[in-house]
Amino acid sequence: MARRPASQTVSRRAILEAAARVFHERGYHGATMQDISGAVGLTAGSLYHHFSGGKEAIFLAVLEAGLAQVTADLKAIVALPLPPDEKLRRAICAHVLSVTEHVAVAALMVFEMRTALSLPEAPARYLTARDAFEGLYRQMIAEGIAAGVFRPVDVGVFTRTLLGAANWVSVWYRPEGRLTGVDIAGQIADIFLNALRAG
Amino acid sequence: MARRPASQTVSRRAILEAAARVFHERGYHGATMQDISGAVGLTAGSLYHHFSGGKEAIFLAVLEAGLAQVTADLKAIVALPLPPDEKLRRAICAHVLSVTEHVAVAALMVFEMRTALSLPEAPARYLTARDAFEGLYRQMIAEGIAAGVFRPVDVGVFTRTLLGAANWVSVWYRPEGRLTGVDIAGQIADIFLNALRAG
DNA sequence: CTTATAATCAAATCATTGTTTGATTATCGC
DNA sequence: GCGATAATCAAACAATGATTTGATTATAAG
Numbered sequence: 001m002a003r004r005p006a007s008q009t010v011s012r013r014a015i016l017e018a019a020a021r022v023f024h025e026r027g028y029h030g031a032t033m034q035d036i037s038g039a040v041g042l043t044a045g046s047l048y049h050h051f052s053g054g055k056e057a058i059f060l061a062v063l064e065a066g067l068a069q070v071t072a073d074l075k076a077i078v079a080l081p082l083p084p085d086e087k088l089r090r091a092i093c094a095h096v097l098s099v100t101e102h103v104a105v106a107a108l109m110v111f112e113m114r115t116a117l118s119l120p121e122a123p124a125r126y127l128t129a130r131d132a133f134e135g136l137y138r139q140m141i142a143e144g145i146a147a148g149v150f151r152p153v154d155v156g157v158f159t160r161t162l163l164g165a166a167n168w169v170s171v172w173y174r175p176e177g178r179l180t181g182v183d184i185a186g187q188i189a190d191i192f193l194n195a196l197r198a199g
Numbered sequence: 200m201a202r203r204p205a206s207q208t209v210s211r212r213a214i215l216e217a218a219a220r221v222f223h224e225r226g227y228h229g230a231t232m233q234d235i236s237g238a239v240g241l242t243a244g245s246l247y248h249h250f251s252g253g254k255e256a257i258f259l260a261v262l263e264a265g266l267a268q269v270t271a272d273l274k275a276i277v278a279l280p281l282p283p284d285e286k287l288r289r290a291i292c293a294h295v296l297s298v299t300e301h302v303a304v305a306a307l308m309v310f311e312m313r314t315a316l317s318l319p320e321a322p323a324r325y326l327t328a329r330d331a332f333e334g335l336y337r338q339m340i341a342e343g344i345a346a347g348v349f350r351p352v353d354v355g356v357f358t359r360t361l362l363g364a365a366n367w368v369s370v371w372y373r374p375e376g377r378l379t380g381v382d383i384a385g386q387i388a389d390i391f392l393n394a395l396r397a398g
Numbered sequence: 399c400t401t402a403t404a405a406t407c408a409a410a411t412c413a414t415t416g417t418t419t420g421a422t423t424a425t426c427g428c
Numbered sequence: 429g430c431g432a433t434a435a436t437c438a439a440a441c442a443a444t445g446a447t448t449t450g451a452t453t454a455t456a457a458g
Contacts, residue, residue: 009405009454027314029228032445045447046406054447111310115226151393157378157386160371161364168363179356187356194350195394208424208435232416245436247417254416 010040012050020062024104028059028115056119063116066105067129070098078136084144085193091140092166092189093182099169100181107170134159141196150196162192209239211249219261223303227258227314255318262315265304266328269297277335283343284392290339291365291388292381298368299380306369333358340395349395361391 018039022031033044033055051057073094080087099106116126137159144150165188173184217238221230232243232254250256272293279286298305315325336358343349364387372383 025313026317027226027228029226030314030317033447034445042405043407044445045408045449048447049405111313114224115229118225118229153390154378154386157383158390160367161387161390164364164367164370165360166363167367168359171363172359179353184356187353188360191352191357191360191394192390194396195390197393197396231414241435242437243415244417244419244438248435 010042010050014040015047015050015058016062016065019058020066020104020108023059023062023112024107028112031055053121056121059112060116060119060121060123062105063109063112063126066102066109067126069102069105070095070109071129071133073098074133074136078140084140084147084149085196088140088144088196089189089193091137092162092192093185095166096169096185096188097181099166100173100175100184103170103173103175106167110167110170134163137162144196148198151198153196158196165192209241209249213239214246214249214257215261215264218257219265219303219307222258222261222311223306227311230254252320255320258311259315259318259320259322261304262308262311262325265301265308266325268301268304269294269308270328270332272297273332273335277339283339283346283348284395287339287343287395288388288392290336291361291391292384294365295368295384295387296380298365299372299374299383302369302372302374305366309366309369333362336361343395347397350397352395357395364391 015036019031019036022035022039025031026035033047036055036058037044037047047058048054051061053060074091077087077091077094080090082090113126113130138155141150141153141155141158145152145155169184169188173181214235218230218235221234221238224230225234232246235254235257236243236246246257247253250260252259273290276286276290276293279289281289312325312329337354340349340352340354340357344351344354368383368387372380
């Protein structure tokens with residue numbers, strides 16, 4: 001057997017999507033190249049045609065894509081000229097929504113962050129990006145406190161509490177469940193804005 | 200080489216502690232028997248003397264211990280005759296504190312839950328225990344709402360938001376950091392009680 | 399059409415790693 | 429002290445799984 005008809009060949013893109021699912025289900029070490037290749041109807045060896053760097057390269061490519069996805073929106077929102085509470089609300093909604101819309105990748109960035117960082121090829125880029133992400137939230141919260149719109153809280157603890165809650169959505173969200181991503185995003189935003197109400 | 204002097208033999212207990220650390224750092228699949236045995240100064244084969252069930256048995260034993268640790272306190276608190284807000288505050292504090300005091304195990308129960316459940320020997324016990332745990336929180340929150348002490352929120356979303364935040368502490372807490380476990384626990388409790396304030 | 403290239407496969411390779419085995423020695427109860 | 433047992437090791441074993449290789453065929457370009 002050899003090259004398939006054009007209609008049946010698989011794209012780099014398709015491989016990354018399948019890989020995200022597989023890595024999500026089994027974890028990086030738990031996922032085999034066969035799992036991934038099988039998910040797109042290839043043999044393990046064929047993956048090397050698309051990603052000569054092998055398993056590690058595929059994994060990093062998945063994360064790379066996810067990272068871009070998630071940070072893009074947030075940066076735009078932070079730059080907006082809005083009152084702190086409105087800005088934070090939008091940020092949280094966008095963040096949570098993005099998690100519900102890309103559960104597999106979002107979960108990977110949470111659960112396999114450690115793995116990613118311990119990989120030989122792991123670019124410090126990930127750490128930097130994560131810190132930058134957290135920094136954006138810190139900034140919004142600090143601004144709100146300074147403006148007297150938010151009650152004074154420990155910015156570090158609050159930010160991480162918020163991030164933990166948002167990330168955790170990737171664990172329990174079910175597309176077929178009672179609540180839509182928008183519902184969930186709105187409610188989580190409510191919770192944290194309420195938590196910051198002064199007085 | 201063979202049996203070491205009594206002072207140098209390792210206990211089952213020590214193995215479990217080392218294993219928790221190693222599993223935490225590398226993940227279940229990423230951790231090798233050598234990693235674990237090395238951490239207590241044994242060879243891989245020697246572990247089978249203490250745990251004939253091998254890697255899987257060690258992993259489950261670690262989780263088992265953790266599960267007991269964490270649930271014990273919470274149950275006691277829920278049974279206490281206290282006003283809903285006070286009860287919830289204590290529960291959150293106890294929970295977060297327990298996370299900071301057993302980071303490795305806490306993180307394992309979070310990050311390797313999926314692995315645990317996919318293991319052949321995985322007792323449904325874990326799912327049950329986790330649901331029971333979540334149930335206790337749900338109950339406290341529902342009671343508070345019914346009593347008019349808490350504003351009405353979606354109990355499901357709120358509970359998971361809270362759990363996510365608390366679990367996440369295992370990711371960022373550093374014993375040598377600026378804040379003690381007690382500090383963090385108190386602040387997180389504040390955040391969520393504030394979020395529930397009526398009016 | 400012809401030919402170069404892209405996409406694939408089957409099978410071999412090679413390393414890693416969980417597990418087993420048999421030997422060796424300290425310790426403990428008698 | 430002596431034998432039984434516990435704790436350990438080194439080395440062998442077996443399985444798994446990532447990666448490589450060489451062959452095979454569809455497609456696209458000329």
